[in-house]
Amino acid sequence: xxxxxxxxxxxxxxxNPFTAPEGYFASLEDSxxxxxxxxxxxxxGFVGVLKPALMMACSFAVILGIGYGILSMTGGLASxxxxxxxxxxxxxAVENLDPALFEYLDELDFEGYQAQFTPSEEEILQxxxxxxxxxxxxxxxxxxx
Numbered sequence: 021x022x023x024x025x026x027x028x029x030x031x032x033x034x035x036n037p038f039t040a041p042e043g044y045f046a047s048l049e050d051s052x053x054x055x056x057x058x059x060x061x062x063x064x065g066f067v068g069v070l071k072p073a074l075m076m077a078c079s080f081a082v083i084l085g086i087g088y089g090i091l092s093m094t095g096g097l098a099s100x101x102x103x104x105x106x107x108x109x110x111x112x113a114v115e116n117l118d119p120a121l122f123e124y125l126d127e128l129d130f131e132g133y134q135a136q137f138t139p140s141e142e143e144i145l146q147x148x149x150x151x152x153x154x155x156x157x158x159x160x161x162x163x164x165x
Contacts, residue, residue, distance in 0.1 A: 139164070 027033055090096075139147070143164065150156050 137164075 147160060150160055
Protein backbone atom coordinates (compact mmCIF):
# COMPACT_ATOMS: atom_id res chain seq x y z
CA UNK A 21 0.00 0.00 0.00
CA UNK A 22 2.90 2.29 0.71
CA UNK A 23 4.14 1.84 -2.85
CA UNK A 24 0.77 3.03 -4.30
CA UNK A 25 0.86 6.20 -2.22
CA UNK A 26 4.38 6.94 -3.37
CA UNK A 27 3.33 6.71 -7.04
CA UNK A 28 0.39 9.07 -6.54
CA UNK A 29 2.61 11.60 -4.75
CA UNK A 30 5.16 11.87 -7.56
CA UNK A 31 4.71 14.98 -9.68
CA UNK A 32 5.52 13.44 -13.10
CA UNK A 33 2.63 10.96 -12.75
CA UNK A 34 0.12 13.68 -11.83
CA UNK A 35 0.58 15.67 -15.07
CA ASN A 36 -1.57 14.98 -18.18
CA PRO A 37 0.70 13.39 -20.82
CA PHE A 38 -1.67 14.14 -23.73
CA THR A 39 -1.65 17.45 -25.61
CA ALA A 40 -3.31 18.79 -28.75
CA PRO A 41 -1.26 20.39 -31.52
CA GLU A 42 -1.02 24.15 -31.38
CA GLY A 43 -3.82 25.97 -33.22
CA TYR A 44 -5.84 22.76 -33.71
CA PHE A 45 -9.06 23.98 -32.08
CA ALA A 46 -8.78 27.42 -33.72
CA SER A 47 -8.89 25.93 -37.20
CA LEU A 48 -11.26 23.03 -36.38
CA GLU A 49 -14.47 25.00 -36.98
CA ASP A 50 -13.32 26.31 -40.35
CA SER A 51 -12.15 22.91 -41.58
CA UNK A 52 -15.45 21.22 -40.57
CA UNK A 53 -17.52 23.92 -42.27
CA UNK A 54 -15.50 23.53 -45.47
CA UNK A 55 -15.96 19.77 -45.46
CA UNK A 56 -19.74 19.98 -44.89
CA UNK A 57 -20.43 22.55 -47.58
CA UNK A 58 -17.91 21.10 -50.03
CA UNK A 59 -19.79 17.78 -50.36
CA UNK A 60 -21.76 17.71 -53.55
CA UNK A 61 -24.27 15.06 -54.37
CA UNK A 62 -23.20 13.10 -57.37
CA UNK A 63 -26.00 12.32 -59.76
CA UNK A 64 -27.14 8.71 -59.41
CA GLY A 65 -26.44 6.91 -62.63
CA PHE A 66 -27.96 3.75 -64.02
CA VAL A 67 -25.72 1.55 -61.87
CA GLY A 68 -26.40 3.63 -58.75
CA VAL A 69 -30.15 3.13 -59.14
CA LEU A 70 -30.05 -0.59 -59.97
CA LYS A 71 -27.37 -1.61 -57.49
CA PRO A 72 -29.65 -1.84 -54.39
CA ALA A 73 -32.36 -3.70 -56.33
CA LEU A 74 -29.80 -6.06 -57.83
CA MET A 75 -28.30 -6.75 -54.42
CA MET A 76 -31.75 -7.55 -52.99
CA ALA A 77 -32.55 -9.88 -55.88
CA CYS A 78 -29.24 -11.68 -55.39
CA SER A 79 -29.98 -12.03 -51.67
CA PHE A 80 -33.35 -13.66 -52.42
CA ALA A 81 -31.72 -15.96 -54.96
CA VAL A 82 -29.10 -17.06 -52.43
CA ILE A 83 -31.77 -17.70 -49.76
CA LEU A 84 -33.90 -19.73 -52.18
CA GLY A 85 -30.83 -21.65 -53.36
CA ILE A 86 -29.83 -22.54 -49.81
CA GLY A 87 -33.38 -23.67 -49.01
CA TYR A 88 -33.60 -25.79 -52.16
CA GLY A 89 -30.18 -27.30 -51.43
CA ILE A 90 -31.17 -28.25 -47.90
CA LEU A 91 -34.46 -29.79 -49.06
CA SER A 92 -32.78 -31.76 -51.82
CA MET A 93 -30.01 -33.04 -49.51
CA THR A 94 -32.43 -34.13 -46.80
CA GLY A 95 -34.80 -35.80 -49.24
CA GLY A 96 -37.65 -33.39 -48.52
CA LEU A 97 -38.40 -32.84 -52.19
CA ALA A 98 -38.37 -36.54 -53.07
CA SER A 99 -40.82 -37.49 -50.33
CA UNK A 100 -43.31 -34.84 -51.47
CA UNK A 101 -43.09 -36.04 -55.07
CA UNK A 102 -43.55 -39.66 -53.98
CA UNK A 103 -46.67 -38.78 -52.02
CA UNK A 104 -48.11 -36.90 -54.93
CA UNK A 105 -47.45 -39.73 -57.38
CA UNK A 106 -48.99 -42.26 -54.98
CA UNK A 107 -52.06 -40.05 -54.65
CA UNK A 108 -52.25 -39.69 -58.43
CA UNK A 109 -52.15 -43.47 -58.86
CA UNK A 110 -55.01 -43.97 -56.41
CA UNK A 111 -57.06 -41.21 -58.03
CA UNK A 112 -56.49 -42.73 -61.48
CA ALA A 113 -57.53 -46.19 -60.22
CA VAL A 114 -60.78 -44.83 -58.75
CA GLU A 115 -61.54 -42.89 -61.93
CA ASN A 116 -61.03 -46.03 -64.05
CA LEU A 117 -63.50 -48.14 -62.05
CA ASP A 118 -66.62 -49.29 -63.84
CA PRO A 119 -69.67 -47.19 -62.83
CA ALA A 120 -71.76 -50.35 -62.88
CA LEU A 121 -69.79 -51.57 -59.87
CA PHE A 122 -70.99 -48.60 -57.82
CA GLU A 123 -74.59 -49.21 -58.93
CA TYR A 124 -74.30 -52.87 -57.91
CA LEU A 125 -72.93 -51.92 -54.48
CA ASP A 126 -75.79 -49.46 -53.97
CA GLU A 127 -78.37 -52.20 -54.67
CA LEU A 128 -76.92 -54.69 -52.16
CA ASP A 129 -78.78 -55.22 -48.89
CA PHE A 130 -76.23 -55.39 -46.08
CA GLU A 131 -78.71 -55.10 -43.21
CA GLY A 132 -79.98 -58.66 -43.55
CA TYR A 133 -76.50 -60.12 -44.09
CA GLN A 134 -75.50 -62.95 -41.76
CA ALA A 135 -71.86 -63.95 -41.38
CA GLN A 136 -71.24 -67.60 -42.30
CA PHE A 137 -67.94 -67.80 -40.46
CA THR A 138 -68.38 -67.82 -36.70
CA PRO A 139 -65.07 -68.68 -35.00
CA SER A 140 -64.92 -70.01 -31.48
CA GLU A 141 -63.15 -68.22 -28.66
CA GLU A 142 -60.18 -70.60 -28.92
CA GLU A 143 -59.82 -69.92 -32.65
CA ILE A 144 -59.85 -66.16 -32.00
CA LEU A 145 -57.13 -66.50 -29.36
CA GLN A 146 -55.07 -68.68 -31.68
CA UNK A 147 -55.47 -66.08 -34.45
CA UNK A 148 -54.12 -63.27 -32.25
CA UNK A 149 -51.27 -65.49 -31.00
CA UNK A 150 -49.95 -66.19 -34.52
CA UNK A 151 -47.45 -63.83 -36.19
CA UNK A 152 -49.23 -61.17 -38.21
CA UNK A 153 -47.62 -61.69 -41.59
CA UNK A 154 -49.65 -62.21 -44.72
CA UNK A 155 -48.36 -65.76 -45.19
CA UNK A 156 -49.29 -66.73 -41.62
CA UNK A 157 -52.75 -65.24 -42.06
CA UNK A 158 -53.25 -67.14 -45.32
CA UNK A 159 -52.22 -70.46 -43.76
CA UNK A 160 -54.45 -69.89 -40.74
CA UNK A 161 -57.50 -69.05 -42.83
CA UNK A 162 -56.81 -72.03 -45.12
CA UNK A 163 -56.65 -74.37 -42.11
CA UNK A 164 -60.02 -73.20 -40.77
CA UNK A 165 -62.01 -73.81 -43.95
